[in-house]
Amino acid sequence: MDYRDISQREEDFKKAPLVADLERNLRTIMEITGNSYDLSIKKCQIGPEKVPAAVIFIDGMIEKFAIENLLQALKLETFKTGIDGINKKEIFATLLNSLLTEISREADDIQTLYEGVSQGETALLFDGTAKAILCETRGWSLRTIVEPENESAIRAPREGFVESVRVNTSLIRRRIRSPNLWIENLYVGSLTRTEVAFAYIKGLAGEEFLEELRSRLKRIDIDGILESGVVEEFIRDAPFSLFPTVFRTERPDRVASAILEGRVAIFTNGTPFVLVVPADLLMMLQAPDDYFEIFPIGLFLRILRFISFLLSFFLPGIYVALLNFHPELVPITLLLRIQAAREGVPFPVVAEVLLMEATFEILREAGVRLPRAVGAAITIVGALILGDAAIRAGIVSPGVVIIVAFTAIASFTSPVFSLALTARLIRFGMIFLGALIGLLGIQFGLLVLIVHLVSMRSFGYPYMAPFGPLIWQDMKDAVIRGFWWKQTYRPRLLGFREPLRQRPGQMPRPPRKSNYSDKNGGKDE
Amino acid sequence: MFREKIVNRQLFFFLFMQRTTIVISFLPALTSGRALQDAWISGLLAFFSSAVIIFVVGRLAVAFPGKSIIQYSQELLGSIPGKLLPLFYLFLFLYMTATDIRLYAEVLKTGFLPETPIVVIMGIMMLTAVIVVYAGLEPLGRCADIIFPVFLLMILGSLLFPLPQADFRNLQPVLYGGWSPVLVGAITPTVISAQYTNMAMLVPSVQEPQKSLGAALWSILFGSLVLALFAALAVSVLGPDEGARAAFPVFKMIKSIRVSEFLERIEPLVIFAWGLGLFITNSVNLYSGSRGLSQLLGLKDNRPLLLPMAVIAVTFAIQKYRDYFELKQFFEPETCAPVIFFIIFFPMIILWGAYLLRRPGNRNRR
Numbered sequence: 001m002d003y004r005d006i007s008q009r010e011e012d013f014k015k016a017p018l019v020a021d022l023e024r025n026l027r028t029i030m031e032i033t034g035n036s037y038d039l040s041i042k043k044c045q046i047g048p049e050k051v052p053a054a055v056i057f058i059d060g061m062i063e064k065f066a067i068e069n070l071l072q073a074l075k076l077e078t079f080k081t082g083i084d085g086i087n088k089k090e091i092f093a094t095l096l097n098s099l100l101t102e103i104s105r106e107a108d109d110i111q112t113l114y115e116g117v118s119q120g121e122t123a124l125l126f127d128g129t130a131k132a133i134l135c136e137t138r139g140w141s142l143r144t145i146v147e148p149e150n151e152s153a154i155r156a157p158r159e160g161f162v163e164s165v166r167v168n169t170s171l172i173r174r175r176i177r178s179p180n181l182w183i184e185n186l187y188v189g190s191l192t193r194t195e196v197a198f199a200y201i202k203g204l205a206g207e208e209f210l211e212e213l214r215s216r217l218k219r220i221d222i223d224g225i226l227e228s229g230v231v232e233e234f235i236r237d238a239p240f241s242l243f244p245t246v247f248r249t250e251r252p253d254r255v256a257s258a259i260l261e262g263r264v265a266i267f268t269n270g271t272p273f274v275l276v277v278p279a280d281l282l283m284m285l286q287a288p289d290d291y292f293e294i295f296p297i298g299l300f301l302r303i304l305r306f307i308s309f310l311l312s313f314f315l316p317g318i319y320v321a322l323l324n325f326h327p328e329l330v331p332i333t334l335l336l337r338i339q340a341a342r343e344g345v346p347f348p349v350v351a352e353v354l355l356m357e358a359t360f361e362i363l364r365e366a367g368v369r370l371p372r373a374v375g376a377a378i379t380i381v382g383a384l385i386l387g388d389a390a391i392r393a394g395i396v397s398p399g400v401v402i403i404v405a406f407t408a409i410a411s412f413t414s415p416v417f418s419l420a421l422t423a424r425l426i427r428f429g430m431i432f433l434g435a436l437i438g439l440l441g442i443q444f445g446l447l448v449l450i451v452h453l454v455s456m457r458s459f460g461y462p463y464m465a466p467f468g469p470l471i472w473q474d475m476k477d478a479v480i481r482g483f484w485w486k487q488t489y490r491p492r493l494l495g496f497r498e499p500l501r502q503r504p505g506q507m508p509r510p511p512r513k514s515n516y517s518d519k520n521g522g523k524d525e
Numbered sequence: 526m527f528r529e530k531i532v533n534r535q536l537f538f539f540l541f542m543q544r545t546t547i548v549i550s551f552l553p554a555l556t557s558g559r560a561l562q563d564a565w566i567s568g569l570l571a572f573f574s575s576a577v578i579i580f581v582v583g584r585l586a587v588a589f590p591g592k593s594i595i596q597y598s599q600e601l602l603g604s605i606p607g608k609l610l611p612l613f614y615l616f617l618f619l620y621m622t623a624t625d626i627r628l629y630a631e632v633l634k635t636g637f638l639p640e641t642p643i644v645v646i647m648g649i650m651m652l653t654a655v656i657v658v659y660a661g662l663e664p665l666g667r668c669a670d671i672i673f674p675v676f677l678l679m680i681l682g683s684l685l686f687p688l689p690q691a692d693f694r695n696l697q698p699v700l701y702g703g704w705s706p707v708l709v710g711a712i713t714p715t716v717i718s719a720q721y722t723n724m725a726m727l728v729p730s731v732q733e734p735q736k737s738l739g740a741a742l743w744s745i746l747f748g749s750l751v752l753a754l755f756a757a758l759a760v761s762v763l764g765p766d767e768g769a770r771a772a773f774p775v776f777k778m779i780k781s782i783r784v785s786e787f788l789e790r791i792e793p794l795v796i797f798a799w800g801l802g803l804f805i806t807n808s809v810n811l812y813s814g815s816r817g818l819s820q821l822l823g824l825k826d827n828r829p830l831l832l833p834m835a836v837i838a839v840t841f842a843i844q845k846y847r848d849y850f851e852l853k854q855f856f857e858p859e860t861c862a863p864v865i866f867f868i869i870f871f872p873m874i875i876l877w878g879a880y881l882l883r884r885p886g887n888r889n890r891r
Contacts, residue, residue, distance in 0.1 A: 326637055329790050438638060439793065440649060443800050447653045447668075454667035455660040468667030470534065 010190065016110035022052050022127035028110060029056065039117075046074065052127040056113075061120035063139030070122060070135055107132040115193065142167065148250035148272070150417055156288035157253045161272040165195045168267045168274060171252040172199055176259060180204075186217060188231070192224035195269040196231060199255075204262045204490075204497055209459055213264060213277065228268040228275050235277070238456045242425055244418040245458040247279035253288055262494040278461035278494070281453065282478055285309060287415040290481045298481040305413050306479060312411035312423040313449075316353050317430030317442050319403050323349045325438030342397040350435040352396050356404040357431070359386065361424065364408075465493055483507075530732050535666035537740040538673045539727065539809050543720045544748030545680060546802030548755055549775045549795060550628055562696050562765040567710030568753035574711060575718035575745045581873050582721055583738045585880060586728035594725035595820040598872075601879040608821055610872045614722055615821070617868050618814035619834075621720060622807055623842035624852070626650045629803050630842075631849045632773055637796065647842055650800075651835040654807040658815060659828055662730055665808050672801045679798030683775070684754055686791060687782050691761035712858040714752060716865045718745065720806070726813035772849065811835065 004012065013032050018025055026041060033039050042055045057067065107113040113123050113132045120138025145167070148160035161168045169183050178201070185197035196217060200210065216235045225231060232246045233239070249255060250272050255265045258276045266275040276283075285305055290298040322330055323338070330338070345352060363382040370378055390396045407427065411420045426449070433441030456463040466474035474491050476482035485506040489499045589597040594614060599607030630646040638646065657665050700707065721741060728737045759774040762781065771777040779792045812827075815834055819827035846852040855861055 326793075329793055331790075437641060437645065437649065439797075440633065440638060440641075440646060440800075443797065444649050444653055447801075447804050448656055450668055450671055451653075451657045451660055451664055454671065455664035462667065464667060464671065468670040469532075470670035470673075 006191075013114070014111050018107070018109055018113065018125075018130045018132060020128050020130045022054060022125055025110075025125055026054055029114070032110065032114070044071075046126070054125045055122060056117055056125065057122040057137065058117055058120065061118075061140050062122060062137045066135075066137035066139060067122060070137060074124070104133050104135045107134050118193075145171070151250050151415065153251075153288045155292045156251070159252055160250045161252060161274055163270050163272055165197050165267045165269040168252075168272070169197055169199060172256055172259065172265065175252060175256040176201070181259070184214075188217065188220050188222070189225045190221070190223050192226070194225040196225070197267045198264050199259060199267070200264040201259055201262065204260075204495065205264055206262070206497065209278070209461075210264065212459060213266075217266075225268060225270075227271045228266065228273045231266060231268055232275055237458050241452070241456060242422045243281065243453065243456065243463070244284065244416070244422070245279055245456060245463060247276040247283055247416070248273045248418070249276065249416075250274070251288060257291070258283070261491055262497070278458040280458065280461065280463050280465050282464075282466070284416040284419045285414065286477075286481075291484075295481070295483050302481050303479065305415075308410035308413040309419075309423075312407055312414070312420070313426055314430055314442060314446070315407045315410070316357065316403055316427055317434035317445070318439070319400075319434075320349050320353055320431055321434035321438040321442055324435060338397070338399045341399055344394045345397050346395070349400075350431065352400045353404065353431055354428075356390075356396055356400050357428065360404055360408055461493060466491070529662040529730060531662060531666040531727070531730055532732050533736050533740040535669050536724075536727060536731055536737055537744050538669040539666075539723070539805060540721065540741055540744035541748055542669065542673065542676055542802045542805045543723070543809060544717070544744060545676075545751050546799060546806050547625070547717050547720070548748065548752045549680070549683070549799055549802075550632070550773065562698075562760050563700055563702070563707050564710060564756035564760060565696075565753040566700070566707050568714060568749055568756050570707065570711040571714030571718070571752070572745055572749035574715040575721070575749070576742060578715070578718045578869060579721050579724070579738065579741045579745060581870070581877070583724045583728065583741055585873075585876060586725050587734050587738060588880065589729075590734050591729050593729045593817065593820060594876075595817050596729075598876055601876060601883065610875060611817060611821065613868050613872045614725060615814055615817050617719060617722055617865075618810045618817070619838055619841060620868075622651075622654075622810040622814070622838045623845055624855070625803055625806055625810075626838065627842040627846055627852060629799065631852065632776060632799075633796070636776070636792070644839065644843065647839045650803065650807060651811075651839055653804055654811045655831045655835045657804075657808045658812045658831055662812060665805075665812060668808075669805055672805060676798055676801050679794050679801075680751065682791075683779055683795050683798070684758065686784060687758055687762050687778055690782060691758055692764075693757075693761050695761045695764050696757060709858055712862050713856055714749075716856075716858075716861045719865050719869055721745070722869060723809050723813045726816050727809070772853070811838075 009032075016028055016032065026043075029041070038059045040055075040057055040059050044053055044055065045051060046053045055067075055071070105116075107116060107123065108131055113134065116134040117123050120140065121134045122137040124133040124135065142164055143162050145159050145162055147158040151160075159171060161171065165185075173181065173183075180202045181199060182202045183197050183199045185195055187193045188196045198213065198217070213235070217231070220231070220234045222230070222234075228248060232244075232248065235246065237245050247258070255274050255276060259265055263276050263278060266277065268275070285302070287301070287305070290302050293301070327335055342349075347355065363378075363386075366378055366382070367375070387401055391398050391401060411423045414420050414423070426445075430442060430445050433445045435441075437444075450468075454462070454464050454468040462469055465471060466478055471492050473489060476486060477491075485502075485508070488502055488504045489495070490501045492499065495501065585597065586594070589600070592600070595608075595611045598610050601607065602610060626647045629650060630643045633646050634641065634643055657668055724737065724741060728734050731737050755775050759771075759778045762778045763771065763774060767777075776792060776795060779795045780790075782791060784791060811831065811834060815827040815830045818830055818834070819825075824830070846855070
């Protein structure tokens with residue numbers, strides 16, 4: 001019976017040394033790892049003098065070929081260099097330098113050894129040496145790089161992040177090839193030891209901000225990080241706010257463009273969701289398509305999105321307020337239609353709206369959880385039977401169904417899903433306010449919302465920039481998406497270290513003299 | 526303690542919205558009551574007299590950078606009189622807040638929420654102000670940044686929509702009654718410029734206080750233009766008699782408009798703009814008041830004062846005016862001018878006197 005608890009065991013593990021005796025080292029490792037069945041320890045003898053050695057790796061995290069190559073090289077090198085067993089110490093140094101087939105490094109204690117092995121490296125232990133060689137042999141099956149399902153775009157790169165930090169950072173490195181793209185990493189989680197890396201452009205991102213980020217990440221003391229959402233909650237500025245102050249995305253192109261503005265991307269191992277800080281509300285309303293479609297279309301799409309964003313917050317509340325308190329403001333013909341349809345509905349407008357909203361929320365949650373196979377059934381029951389039957393039975397009026405459905409659809413235009421979740425909750429508040437004191441209540445809600453938004457910061461960066469504080473220079477990429485050749489400056493507060501982003505005055509013009517003249521069948525003389 | 530800063534742009538937004546909010550509420554009625562169709566001239570004239578107020582209040586604030594009127598009046602007059610004098614100003618902030626919310630509540634009650642008690646309406650307005658002032662001056666400035674474009678759009682909308690129904694012949698004959706009614710009509714808009722006493726509390730927090738005077742003058746210039754335009758438009762649409770008699774001429778003018786067969790009611794637009802502007806007005810008044818009171822009492826923070834002050838403002842708004850007519854009565858030049866001028870100019874004359882006496886090189890006497 002072992003009475004040491006987990007923290008004690010972790011402590012011992014960190015203190016365990018490597019000694020010159022191979023058998024003792026193996027015994028320590030066995031004791032620490034408890035003979036786990038995926039940990040392979042293969043003993044062998046090396047060289048003409050048959051020096052006892054051991055190869056340690058975790059099955060399933062290594063490339064089979066890499067191990068074979070490694071062992072092959074091991075035999076070859078020992079024979080080639082003709083090490084005699086008398087000088088055991090030399091084996092280590094020679095092999096460390098000569099195992100060129102793989103990237104290798106040395107480990108001085110059990111902790112380094114095990115952490116390397118747990119990442120897919122292979123450890124070599126020799127009798128007579130108090131060190132180990134760690135060889136890079138990692139290789140395990142990953143999800144392939146596919147288009148992110150939850151963040152689709154029409155015209156934008158199709159790649160999405162996967163669950164490995166290395167692959168994810170490489171996706172960024174492929175896009176930004178400057179050596180000034182710096183990636184720092186650290187391990188968070190006392191048991192999971194999750195790799196967290198953050199990437200930025202050195203010399204563009206503010207140093208004070210980077211220092212703040214480092215300290216916030218280092219401050220995290222938790223047993224496990226399973227998703228970047230955990231990191232997000234630990235580094236947020238406004239922990240109680242409904243609004244996301246950390247931007248998360250699955251799209252490498254969005255991350256790259258954020259890094260180019262002077263922001264920082266935080267990668268967490270084991271999740272395709274990459275965090276971007278500092279975040280503002282505006283960037284959650286920008287979609288990749290805006291930037292890659294031609295200017296007028298980008299402009300149109302963005303304005304459309306802004307309007308539906310506002311509607312998804314306020315529409316049901318306004319509907320309730322108008323019908324309850326200010327029916328005189330509704331155009332008379334429209335009001336008559338609505339009232340005629342409401343004939344015989346047993347609930348007040350508020351109850352009706354809340355009922356439909358709640359139904360919709362339940363449907364949506366069920367839609368996320370349900371197995372694919374029964375999806376069709378739920379769609380039919382939910383959408384057709386519930387909606388249609390509710391109207392026919394006279395429980396709700398068609399007007400409410402239209403409002404609720406429209407609001408729901410409008411909320412899905414937001415490119416960031418977490419914002420749609422925010423809208424869901426705030427909508428209920430607005431319905432209550434509208435039901436209590438009509439449009440005055442809505443106005444109250446709006447003002448409180450504005451106050452809340454402008455007083456928030458994300459790592460010191462104002463959340464509502466460039467609207468509050470008003471930054472005229474940044475308006476070129478706010479409500480409207482300006483021409484690319486007009487985006488001369490970086491966002492002012494982010495790219496303050498070097499505002500100029502591109503050469504000004506690059507507006508394309510047709511050449512003064514055409515290469516194709518109308519005479520001579522199109523040939524110039 | 527971390528000192529919150531605003532910039533002159535935000536100061537301009539504050540002052541402009543304060544001014545214009547009152548204008549769209551019922552100012553033209555007061556001016557046109559005397560000057561009839563020449564109300565717009567009164568509006569323009571008020572620019573000059575208001576500029577004097579701005580100069581009187583603002584120049585001292587600029588002369589003592591980083592110090593509010595509470596602080597520099599103690600420096601100039603000594604501790605006891607220096608503490609008593611700013612009480613006039615603190616009372617003025619309370620007065621303006623109470624009057625503003627009462628006005629808005631009256632309009633909202635008659636036009637939109639006939640069954641809601643007036644306390645609830647005023648309470649909600651004050652609550653929003655408390656929330657934003659609690660968040661701080663910086664969020665308040667950013668709120669102004671966000672609200673200003675919307676506000677401006679609504680103002681422009683309510684200036685443009687009535688144009689098709691305007692009959693500019695109503696403005697003739699110009700200066701029919703001579704100059705004297707026009708001059709008397711300019712008194713009330715000048716009195717409303719008591720709002721600019723907020724500068725005495727705001728300028729210390731502005732990043733470049735030397736330019737604050739300019740920002741204030743621009744705001745009164747644009748504010749006077751908006752007033753003149755609304756006055757001219759209200760008279761053109763409603764006619765001089767109706768424009769003079771109506772309680773809320775701008776409101777009435779917008780109400781009389783039908784943009785199309787379908788869209789008949791656009792007055793929520795004005796009410797909404799008014800509500801936004803009033804939010805800024807109240808918050809600035811509350812900020813100035815609470816900040817001043819906390820400095821007077823030597824408190825580090827003005828936040829604990831906010832809720833009690835809001836309650837006092839609502840109570841005062843109910844107690845002070847029995848009904849709308851009493852409210853309107855107050856704004857007649859005969860009643861309001863002496864009161865407000867006393868409140869503004871009496872302390873200012875003393876402060877200026879002390880300032881001018883002290884200035885010529887005898888700073889080391891203290």
